[in-house]
Amino acid sequence: MTASTVLQLALFCGLLVAIVKPLGGYMARVYEGEARIASRLLGPLERLVYRVLRVDPGEEMTWKTYALAVLTFNLAGLLFVYLLARMQASLPLDPAGVGPVAPHAAFNTAVSFATNTNWQSYSAETTLSYFTQMLGLTVQNFVSAATGMAVLAAFVRGFSRKSAATLGSFWVDLTRTVVFILMPLALVIAILLVSQGVVQTFGDHASGSLVEAMKAPSGETVREQVLAVGPAASQVAIKQLGTNGGGFFAVNSAHPFENPTPLSNFVEMFSLLMLPASLCYTFGKLIGDTRQGWALLAAMFVIFLPLLALAVTQEQAGNPALGGLPIDQAASALQSGGNMEGKEVRFGIATSALWATATTAASNGSVNAMLDSFTPLGGLVPMWLMQLGEVVFGGAGSGLYGMLIFALVAVFVAGLMVGRTPELLGKKIEAYEMKMASLVILVPPALVLVATAIACVTDAGRRGVGNPSAHGFSEILYAFSSQASNNGSAFAGLAADTPFYDTLGAVCMFGARYWLIVPVLAVAGSLAKKRSVPKSRGTLPTHDALFVAMLVGVVLIVGALTFIPALALGPIVEHLVAHGS
Amino acid sequence: MSFDSALEPQPSPKVVVTVASLAGKAIGMLAVLTLLTGVLYPLLVTAVAEAAFPGRAHGSLVVEDGKVVGSHLVGQPFSEPRYFWGRPSATAPVPYNAGASAGSNLGPTNGTLTETARARASALHAVDPTNTLPVPVDLVTASGSGLDPHITPAAAEYQLRRVARARGLPEDRVRALVAAHTEGRDLGLLGEPRVNVLLLNLALDRVERGAGVP
Known part of the structure; x- marks a missing residue:
């Protein structure tokens, strides 16, 4: 690794740790209703929402009501996006005249954005109108992230409340998340991005005359370059912040109008990990013991850093297949070198590999380089980070509740070792919680592996593959790993815009999101009812290095045991082939 | 605690009423948040962008x-x-x-x-x-x-x-x-x-x- 690479990675991680306490503390105050300065500014807006909808801010919901509210609200959003996409031809703001979206693509997209996955089987600038992007997708970017954070807030109340029947109100948690956290932050980020050159306009596509005319394959001479623009900055800000990841343009944040400079790149990369990392501190604050939050964050970094190093070094080493040609892949003062296929010069190797690791550690899924062209092990890193269940930072809210479910399993395993009833944060963990935790941990891998198997044995599945042999298998495995962990990034060579992939993918996204939210809320409801067990000498501390190691061990062992056989058929065999010949 | 005892018995008519009122709230909430985040927010960003960085925004x-x-x-x-x-x-x-x-x-x-x-x-x-x-x-x-x-x-x-x-x-x-x-x-x-x-x-x-x- 070059000095500049190390510096950039260190700066990123350092700033990330530095923001955790202030931002996490602020979010804790928001959920406790104690953010005073923000309340003075935005409180009227919050109260207006409650008044219009006749929501009682003091309302309390049982876990089942909370879950039902989450599901109906998400279902309403899903249907709305589907209708918008199908009817966009007869709606306003369609300067490029893109026409209606095909039913299977509209269904996939609606599920994708409602579930915070933001998988995109379509090519954005040629498929969606500004109207659909704004009223459908931008809105889902906000509310799907807010849904995840609201469910986290409810889950945390399961620990902080004692002998209680309820978990708070979904409407209040949702409104507060949007009004106090997501909107103000997105506004600041969007304007920063415009200052760097991210486009924000409702005007027609621009065009300019080419300096050197060219011949098209059809034989005619091309003299014009049409430049697709649009209201991108507002959507890009929340796509990063809300761990959504769905690009305004087809190539996402590799597009110069979506991510024009290394500075905009840093802002976007930072925004995508900011909330999931800070929520660890929020959690600690809300349960009254910030050491617990720091321990979870430490566990995340312990997994993140080695994988980041692997991705960077693999990409920097270049592609051995080009080794025999008169091509210079070595890093020097004049070039970053390395595996540059699918990467942009302004980002080079370091920030492309950092982005790939960050975006899949979080369940963001935006990209600034084409992951399909990464080296085999460089591509294994993002794939495995998703397969670990999106708990290393993970989605906004969903990452942390996923990690807390792993913490339940960790204390359970520890309890088995010493023969004591396991406890976490003063709550006894019993059969019911463990059953629900198993569901949360087992459903996504089952979806990934079954869907991958189906695609491998059907013509419809195999036809989509864009690269030969092991890499083609990796494309399929990546697609379902991404959708069943609500990530949304892709090995984009896979032609996924078909009824087969759209439908099967939508099932994975839907199952992985809501099949987890319901058991997570069930655990929260059950924990809230319990009394707190006083600490004794036999209580396992869950804030020290031993527990961090236990937790990391559980996450890695579950992830490894489930996926190594599949990974061996894809990236691992490809790595051996690449370096063997 | 067994799996069953965690489920509280609820009379079914009450659940029906709850679902209906939840659906109403859900649609209302979606409408309000669409107005806030899908209309107000992008227009606000566009206005600031036009004022501060017109060339870059286009x-x-x-x-x-x-x-x-x-x-x-x-x-x-x-x-x-x-x-x-x-x-x-x-x-x-x-x-x-x-x-x-x-x-x-x-x-x-x-x-x-x-x-x-x-x-x-x-x-x-x-x-x-x-x-x-x-x-x-x-x-x-x-x-x-x-x-x-x-x-x-x-x-x-x-x-x-x-x-x-x-x-x-x-x-x-x-x-x-x-x-x-x-x-x-x-x-x-x-x-x-x-x-x-x-x-x-x-x-x-x-x-x-x-x-x-x-």
């Missing part, structure tokens, strides 16, 4: 002699020896199609990737046969967007003598132009040093016109 267009010739941020295809060439582009049907961005998505072990890179290296060699240095990797690999406006300083240095010769300009003059269009790392730290190909080529054309060369 695509950082480059205007030369009163007409738009592209964007500062988007590359263009160049194939004549007298221009610096940019990154290879995988957009369809023509390279640098800024209406449909795309990468090649060729996997690292795909034979097509190797063959394409070999052909690109040969094409560069064909227009500059005396240059036997290895080709910088960014000149033989497709960018992620297909619209990358930049090449590395190494790629500019590699092409410098060819461009100078094709234009009959002294090498030092071209080198000075390249240096003037090289951007360092942002804040001295972020990203990579890079050369904006379109702006550099426009500057070269301007120099030639100013010198009276047709």
Whole structure:
């Protein structure tokens, strides 16, 4: 690794740790209703929402009501996006005249954005109108992230409340998340991005005359370059912040109008990990013991850093297949070198590999380089980070509740070792919680592996593959790993815009999101009812290095045991082939 | 506690009422939040963008002699020896199609990737046969967007003598132009040093016109 690479990675991680306490503390105050300065500014807006909808801010919901509210609200959003996409031809703001979206693509997209996955089987600038992007997708970017954070807030109340029947109100948690956290932050980020050159306009596509005319394959001479623009900055800000990841343009944040400079790149990369990392501190604050939050964050970094190093070094080493040609892949003062296929010069190797690791550690899924062209092990890193269940930072809210479910399993395993009833944060963990935790941990891998198997044995599945042999298998495995962990990034060579992939993918996204939210809320409801067990000498501390190691061990062992056989058929065999010949 | 005792018995009529009222609230909440985040928020961002950064909000267009010739941020295809060439582009049907961005998505072990890179290296060699240095990797690999406006300083240095010769300009003059269009790392730290190909080529054309060369 070059000095500049190390510096950039260190700066990123350092700033990330530095923001955790202030931002996490602020979010804790928001959920406790104690953010005073923000309340003075935005409180009227919050109260207006409650008044219009006749929501009682003091309302309390049982876990089942909370879950039902989450599901109906998400279902309403899903249907709305589907209708918008199908009817966009007869709606306003369609300067490029893109026409209606095909039913299977509209269904996939609606599920994708409602579930915070933001998988995109379509090519954005040629498929969606500004109207659909704004009223459908931008809105889902906000509310799907807010849904995840609201469910986290409810889950945390399961620990902080004692002998209680309820978990708070979904409407209040949702409104507060949007009004106090997501909107103000997105506004600041969007304007920063415009200052760097991210486009924000409702005007027609621009065009300019080419300096050197060219011949098209059809034989005619091309003299014009049409430049697709649009209201991108507002959507890009929340796509990063809300761990959504769905690009305004087809190539996402590799597009110069979506991510024009290394500075905009840093802002976007930072925004995508900011909330999931800070929520660890929020959690600690809300349960009254910030050491617990720091321990979870430490566990995340312990997994993140080695994988980041692997991705960077693999990409920097270049592609051995080009080794025999008169091509210079070595890093020097004049070039970053390395595996540059699918990467942009302004980002080079370091920030492309950092982005790939960050975006899949979080369940963001935006990209600034084409992951399909990464080296085999460089591509294994993002794939495995998703397969670990999106708990290393993970989605906004969903990452942390996923990690807390792993913490339940960790204390359970520890309890088995010493023969004591396991406890976490003063709550006894019993059969019911463990059953629900198993569901949360087992459903996504089952979806990934079954869907991958189906695609491998059907013509419809195999036809989509864009690269030969092991890499083609990796494309399929990546697609379902991404959708069943609500990530949304892709090995984009896979032609996924078909009824087969759209439908099967939508099932994975839907199952992985809501099949987890319901058991997570069930655990929260059950924990809230319990009394707190006083600490004794036999209580396992869950804030020290031993527990961090236990937790990391559980996450890695579950992830490894489930996926190594599949990974061996894809990236691992490809790595051996690449370096063997 | 057993699985069953965690479920509280609820009379079914009450559940029905709850679902209906929840659905009403859900639709209302969606409508209000759509207004806030789907209308108010993007309009607010657009208003601030128009006021503070109008040029950038519309695509950082480059205007030369009163007409738009592209964007500062988007590359263009160049194939004549007298221009610096940019990154290879995988957009369809023509390279640098800024209406449909795309990468090649060729996997690292795909034979097509190797063959394409070999052909690109040969094409560069064909227009500059005396240059036997290895080709910088960014000149033989497709960018992620297909619209990358930049090449590395190494790629500019590699092409410098060819461009100078094709234009009959002294090498030092071209080198000075390249240096003037090289951007360092942002804040001295972020990203990579890079050369904006379109702006550099426009500057070269301007120099030639100013010198009276047709």
